Amino acid sequence: MNEPGARSLRNVAVIANRGAGKTSLAEAILLTTGVIPALGSVMQGTTVSDFEPEEIHHRSSVSTCLLRCSWNHTTINLLDTPGALSLLGEAITALQAVDAVIVVLNPASGIRSELLRLWSHVKALRLPCLLFVNELDKESESMEELSAACRRDLEVTPLPMSSVLKEGGQWIGVLDFVNQAAIHSRHDTAKWQQQPLSADAEATASEARKRIHEAAAECDDQLLEQYLSGGELSQADVLRGLRAGVRAGTLVPLYAGSALKNVGTVPLLNAIVDLLPSPVERMQSQPVTGQDVEGAQVTRAMTPEAPFSGVIFKTIIDPFVGRLSYMRMWSGTLQADSLVYNASRKIKEKSGHLYQLLGKKHTAVSAAAAGDIVAIGKLKDTQTGDTLCDESHPIVYSWPNLPKPVLSFAIEPKSSADIDKVSLGLHKLIEEDCTLGFTRNADTKEMVLSGTGQLHLDLALEKLHRKYGAEVVIHTPKIPYRETIRATAQAQGKYKKQTGGHGQYGDCWLELAPSSRGEGFAFANRVVGGVIPRNFIPAVEKGVVEAMQHGTLAGFPVVDVKVAVYDGSYHVVDSSEMSFKIAASMAFKKAMEMAHPVLLEPMMTVEVEAPAAHIGAVIGDLNARRGRILHVEARGHAEIVKALVPLSEIMTYTTTLNSLTGGGGSYVMELARYDEVPREVAAKIVEEAKTSKHAVAAH
Ligand SMILES: Nc1nc2c(ncn2[C@@H]2O[C@H](COP(=O)(O)OP(=O)(O)O)[C@@H](O)[C@H]2O)c(=O)[nH]1
Numbered sequence: 095m096n097e098p099g100a101r102s103l104r105n106v107a108v109i110a111n112r113g114a115g116k117t118s119l120a121e122a123i124l125l126t127t128g129v130i131p132a133l134g135s136v137m138q139g140t141t142v143s144d145f146e147p148e149e150i151h152h153r154s155s156v157s158t159c160l161l162r163c164s165w166n167h168t169t170i171n172l173l174d175t176p177g178a179l180s181l182l183g184e185a186i187t188a189l190q191a192v193d194a195v196i197v198v199l200n201p202a203s204g205i206r207s208e209l210l211r212l213w214s215h216v217k218a219l220r221l222p223c224l225l226f227v228n229e230l231d232k233e234s235e236s237m238e239e240l241s242a243a244c245r246r247d248l249e250v251t252p253l254p255m256s257s258v259l260k261e262g263g264q265w266i267g268v269l270d271f272v273n274q275a276a277i278h279s280r281h282d283t284a285k286w287q288q289q290p291l292s293a294d295a296e297a298t299a300s301e302a303r304k305r306i307h308e309a310a311a312e313c314d315d316q317l318l319e320q321y322l323s324g325g326e327l328s329q330a331d332v333l334r335g336l337r338a339g340v341r342a343g344t345l346v347p348l349y350a351g352s353a354l355k356n357v358g359t360v361p362l363l364n365a366i367v368d369l370l371p372s373p374v375e376r377m378q379s380q381p382v383t384g385q386d387v388e389g390a391q392v393t394r395a396m397t398p399e400a401p402f403s404g405v406i407f408k409t410i411i412d413p414f415v416g417r418l419s420y421m422r423m424w425s426g427t428l429q430a431d432s433l434v435y436n437a438s439r440k441i442k443e444k445s446g447h448l449y450q451l452l453g454k455k456h457t458a459v460s461a462a463a464a465g466d467i468v469a470i471g472k473l474k475d476t477q478t479g480d481t482l483c484d485e486s487h488p489i490v491y492s493w494p495n496l497p498k499p500v501l502s503f504a505i506e507p508k509s510s511a512d513i514d515k516v517s518l519g520l521h522k523l524i525e526e527d528c529t530l531g532f533t534r535n536a537d538t539k540e541m542v543l544s545g546t547g548q549l550h551l552d553l554a555l556e557k558l559h560r561k562y563g564a565e566v567v568i569h570t571p572k573i574p575y576r577e578t579i580r581a582t583a584q585a586q587g588k589y590k591k592q593t594g595g596h597g598q599y600g601d602c603w604l605e606l607a608p609s610s611r612g613e614g615f616a617f618a619n620r621v622v623g624g625v626i627p628r629n630f631i632p633a634v635e636k637g638v639v640e641a642m643q644h645g646t647l648a649g650f651p652v653v654d655v656k657v658a659v660y661d662g663s664y665h666v667v668d669s670s671e672m673s674f675k676i677a678a679s680m681a682f683k684k685a686m687e688m689a690h691p692v693l694l695e696p697m698m699t700v701e702v703e704a705p706a707a708h709i710g711a712v713i714g715d716l717n718a719r720r721g722r723i724l725h726v727e728a729r730g731h732a733e734i735v736k737a738l739v740p741l742s743e744i745m746t747y748t749t750t751l752n753s754l755t756g757g758g759g760s761y762v763m764e765l766a767r768y769d770e771v772p773r774e775v776a777a778k779i780v781e782e783a784k785t786s787k788h789a790v791a792a793h
């Protein structure tokens with residue numbers, strides 16, 4: 095197979111809100127470029143992109159899909175990303191592999207917070223952008239509104255490049271302003287025809303064309319001079335100006351169409367080739383740098399001859415085919431079945447075959463060159479985010495911070511047959527998805543699965559079942575409460591047993607004192623005169639530490655106490671480590687009860703982002719959850735509230751936030767500290783703990 099040089103390549107991610115039409119647009123592009131003979135449908139689960147069973151089931155993309163097609167002698171790697179807020183990690187990682195984006199706008203849904211979040215990554219990477227307004231087959235009067243939303247929320251002024259073309263009320267195609275042509279589409283098919291404009295269309299198009307020429311001229315000093323002095327700009331001049339503006343990010347062309355009907359894709363494809371940068375041009379305008387071993391910033395030449403480097407931006411593990419790592423090549427050439435160096439982990443790995451992907455279809459290739467995107471088979475220890483490179487020219491590229499898990503389920507294998515499958519399966523799922531977390535909570539002993547939202551966790555469990563045959567029961571995780579004391583107290587623990595022969599004798603006095611929050615546990619030996627022999631002191635400490643595992647209040651671990659042993663007595667024959675351990679444990683429990691024990695709860699710093707119109711409701715709700723509002727600020731069209739909220743009150747917040755904000759809100763949270771539980775709330779927790787198994791085990 096003839097490999098494209100990096101100059102005739104385009105790597106583009108399609109991003110948008112969920113349901114805007116990304117997958118349908120990708121399908122239309124595949125049809126127009128002749129890759130597929132007919133349009134598949136998202137609703138019927140027959141598109142090339144949405145091939146995973148979960149995508150067919152949910153009728154929506156859940157992971158990034160790599161597609162390959164070609165147009166005007168240019169190869170296009172298209173990444174169709176999921177739009178759902180809780181799957182944003184997939185789209186953010188896809189952005190690391192491309193040189194430009196197409197944003198699909200849907201007049202019905204406008205610009206929602208998921209797109210806004212992604213947009214901040216697009217801006218940070220300074221990726222050029224084309225806009226595609228979809229669903230224009232539906233009656234829609236809101237083009238103006240959409241343009242206003244682009245200016246307000248994305249801070250870009252769209253430049254219309256095409257518009258809907260109607261004849262006798264029927265939609266027959268689009269007007270291509272750049273080429274001053276009518277592109278008649280045969281709906282749902284790949285066939286299209288370029289025709290001269292009718293007189294009516296001519297008026298609309300020439301006005302738009304004037305604006306395009308003006309905009310192109312403004313992007314290039316020489317063109318501006320030519321334009322202002324009354325000179326006509328040639329087609330090549332216009333494209334040159336537009337290209338410069340698009341690459342600088344000052345110009346954002348907007349295309350009209352309908353993905354479902356495959357209308358409007360021709361001007362968009364022309365723009366991908368004519369206006370978006372090749373990998374070589376991207377390196378010139380927005381160079382991608384990595385770090386060498388000394389930590390210095392370095393770049394690599396986007397040529398096949400340069401030392402090889404690339405970043406793994408996605409990993410999939412198929413129970414049958416095995417591991418497949420998707421890589422964006424930043425320099426050099428990689429041969430199939432070769433030894434590669436993972437500079438992020440400083441290990442060498444044998445790579446398997448190399449593949450070009452079209453959805454689930456793999457085509458093996460012998461090598462991949464700078465600028466391209468390929469999948470590598472059988473890398474064992476390489477993870478998403480790692481840099482692979484030539485060992486003699488090590489480089490590590492940066493990797494973005496991905497959304498943190500906010501929602502957790504406690505999971506239990508449904509039956510003993512599921513135990514191994516659950517932990518094996520989850521570990522594999524986490525390798526595929528870095529925004530998923532799986533831990534065994536040391537305090538509560540539960541297996542906890544965490545994700546970025548309800549849909550994210552639902553999908554993880556569906557995959558766990560389908561791919562690894564594991565079934566689990568889920569419930570809200572237990573809150574890892576803790577106990578501490580607020581006063582100083584002293585108590586004696588005396589353990590004395592005379593059961594014939596060898597007896598047992600341990601006796602100690604402990605003093606418990608509160609220490610500052612987060613300081614943990616400290617133990618001191620203040621025994622004088624050898625009333626407890628030195629060799630038994632470690633046993634006393636051990637007894638204390640064991641007693642602290644289950645506090646006297648509700649059986650939760652005790653933290654932030656200073657314990658000192660200061661008196662006691664012993665018996666020459668009967669004293670043993672065991673008897674001092676037991677005595678210490680008795681003394682601790684007695685003293686703790688007298689030391690004003692209190693319950694502590696985890697407090698989370700929660701940052702909620704919601705449309706300004708809903709922020710009042712969000713704040714009211716956070717207050718009702720015993721939250722303390724720390725800060726409110728505006729970010730674009732949204733408002734951000736920062737609050738300190740007890741974990742127990744925000745465990746299942748996703749659903750509430752969704753209903754409070756009509757799906758437009760999102761949040762992140764992390765553990766801030768442990769705070770004392772208010773008395774009335776604590777009483778309930780203590781009561782519950784006493785009746786639960788937890789308490790039984792503790793006492
Ligand atoms: N009427 C109409 N429906 C569309 C169009 N594009 C997509 N859809 C429908 O909108 C829904 C979401 O489309 P999809 O491509 O999955 O959106 P994605 O989530 O952005 O990938 C599907 O039911 C599509 O059939 C369009 O141009 N016109």
Ligand SMILES: [Mg+2]
Pocket residue numbers: 116117118154155174175176177
């Ligand atoms: Mg999709």
